Amino acid sequence: MASVESYFMAVQRELEEAESRREEIVSCARVLSTVRRKLDASLEKIHTTIGDSKGLEPILKGVENTFAELKDKWAAIDTCIGQESIEKYYDLWRSNLTQFVMISVFLHWLTTKSLLNKEEAEKKLYLGKGNGCRINLDFQVYLTGLCGAPRELARLCVNLTSHGRYSLLKDISKFVTDLYAGFRLLNLKNDSLRRKFDSIKYSVQKIEEVIYDVKVRKLVDEKSPTPSNL
Numbered sequence: 001m002a003s004v005e006s007y008f009m010a011v012q013r014e015l016e017e018a019e020s021r022r023e024e025i026v027s028c029a030r031v032l033s034t035v036r037r038k039l040d041a042s043l044e045k046i047h048t049t050i051g052d053s054k055g056l057e058p059i060l061k062g063v064e065n066t067f068a069e070l071k072d073k074w075a076a077i078d079t080c081i082g083q084e085s086i087e088k089y090y091d092l093w094r095s096n097l098t099q100f101v102m103i104s105v106f107l108h109w110l111t112t113k114s115l116l117n118k119e120e121a122e123k124k125l126y127l128g129k130g131n132g133c134r135i136n137l138d139f140q141v142y143l144t145g146l147c148g149a150p151r152e153l154a155r156l157c158v159n160l161t162s163h164g165r166y167s168l169l170k171d172i173s174k175f176v177t178d179l180y181a182g183f184r185l186l187n188l189k190n191d192s193l194r195r196k197f198d199s200i201k202y203s204v205q206k207i208e209e210v211i212y213d214v215k216v217r218k219l220v221d222e223k224s225p226t227p228s229n230l
Contacts, residue, residue, distance in 0.1 A: 022089075028080040029092040031073050036096045038066045039103050043152070046110075050159050063107060070100070071126040074133045086134050094141060100125050101137070101145025106152045113171055115179070118142045140193060147183070147196035150176045150203035157210045166214055173207050180204055 042063045049055040081089060104124050108116035122128045122137040129136075153172050160168055180200045188194045 025077070025080050025089055026092055028077050029089070031076070032070075032093050032096040035066060035069055035073060036099055038069075039063065039100065042066065043103055043106070046107075047152075047155060047159050050156065050163060050165070060107065060111070063103075067100075067104075067124060067126075071131065071133075074126055074131075074135055078134050081134075086136075090138065093135075094138075097125070097137070097141050098145045098148070101142055102148035102152070105146055105149040109149070109153070109175060110156075113175070115175075121145075140190060143183075143186075144193055144196050146179070147193070147200060150179060150200045154203040154206040154210075157207050161210055161214060169207070169211050169214065173204075173211055176200070176204055176207055
């Protein structure tokens with residue numbers, strides 16, 4: 001029978017091996033931060049270039065190329081994890097993935113004026129079995145990322161107004177209001193997600209204030225047609 005000391009020495013070796021394994025996977029997942037920084041930089045460029053349609057096109061193309069980088073990143077992480085459970089390490093990329101979803105939803109609305117659903121987001125981010133990846137898009141992560149999009153759309157309203165582009169304001173207002181109403185149908189028991197959802201109402205209020213200011217200052221003729229384009 002093994003002594004108490006030898007048993008705990010064996011336990012220590014297992015702990016060290018597990019920690020070493022985790023550090024290896026952490027290092028592998030860290031590459032996602034590079035993609036996130038590129039996407040965040042592109043998001044800033046979109047906000048500052050929103051009044052220039054020609055200038056916006058190459059930025060959007062660059063964003064698509066950046067998203068395409070994710071395919072190899074996820075594959076490398078998947079390989080690194082090996083036969084272990086994906087869920088065990090999901091928190092390592094949860095924050096980055098939430099940001100990826102938010103930017104995807106924002107850009108999808110910007111180009112299609114529609115909601116990017118979970119299945120579409122998973123495909124766009126090169127996740128799931130359809131992309132040959134064991135890592136899926138968790139529904140909580142999708143919803144959390146979705147909650148972040150109204151903040152960027154409210155900011156877009158301000159930037160559009162500063163460039164004298166008023167035609168999209170009502171479209172943005174309708175989308176964010178519909179999104180808020182949709183979330184209200186959910187019975188959210190996740191405290192973190194509920195707080196994110198609560199923040200949408202502030203985006204709704206900000207957008208309403210921008211539209212009210214435009215009306216008061218009579219910056220747009222409501223009787224004239226206002227094409228919804230950038």
